Amino acid sequence: MTGAGTTPTSDGGGNLSPQRNPERGPSRARTAAVVAAVTLTGATGAGLVAAGLGTTSLRPPQPGASAAPTGERSGSPGPVLPRSEPVRITIPRIGVDAEIVPVDSDSNGSLEVPPLNRPEVAGWYRRGPTPGEAGNAVLVGHVDSQAGPAVFFDLGRLRAGDVVQVTRADGRQATFTVDGAGAYPKERFPTERVYGGDAAARLRLITCGGRFNPRTGNYPDNIVVFATATR
Structure with missing residues (x-):
């Protein structure tokens, strides 16, 4: 998601502080510290999903005002699963069927993204929860490539009620x-x-969003999709 002159690891949703052993979910205290670090970073605009290769003339679809989340899903959420790394994501509405690779934070605390030469894969932040585990699992992906x-690219088309399925290494599927x-x-x-x-x-x-700025080599916005496990 980076353009010329930008750092490939500087996008992904926030500047994350190192967390404890990635084989265990972050504690609430550690999560609070991470949130504080990201908030401070967000004030300067660094470390966010804001850059793109900008090689496509198409503008990524943007969520409409009616798509904006007003809160988390009410009612009984789906089952909470034990930790198991995600291996594949499927989003039927937008035709996504992609491999998931783990990503980490770099020495500067920026969330890494999948390799630029693999724009077809999604990245899972390995120090956070796995999809289906209690907490917020975070997946990032490029919006465009050369x-x-x-x-x-089509993440902004998703609306409330759409389904996201994540296949895990243990063979179970988490449905959101x-x-x-x-x-x-x-x-x-x-x-x-x-x-x-x-x-x-x-x-x-x-992922990245908004209209690509060829002068800065950046997309100005972040598109975020919020989902809850339902089965």
Whole structure:
């Protein structure tokens, strides 16, 4: 999602502080510290999903006002699963059927993204919850590539009620229902809603959005999809 002169690891939703052993979910105290770090970073616009290759003349679809989430899904959420790494994501509405690779934070605390030469894969933040586990699992993906639209180009088309399925290494499938989607200027990234969490299993999908600026080499916005496990 980076353009010329930008750092490939500087996008992905926020600047994350190192967390404890990735084989265990982050504690509430650690999550709060991470949220604070991202909030501070967001004030300067650094470390957010804001850059893109900008090689496609198409503007990524943007969530409509009616798609903006007003809260998490009410009612009984789906089952909470034990930890198991995600291996594949399927989003029928927008034709996504993609491999998932783990990504980490770099030495500067920025969330890494999948390799630029693999725009067709999604990245899972390995120090956070796995999809289906309690808390907010975070997946990031490129919006475009040198060849055109990438894995999450159509993310902005998702609406409440759409289904996202994540296949895990243990063979189980975590199914999420979209609560809503929003486009956020990078300086107003919804940090707490993305990286916070509760006892329910939730999913956050993140990519670049807005109109590509060829002068800066950046997309100005972040598109975030919010979803809750339902079965």
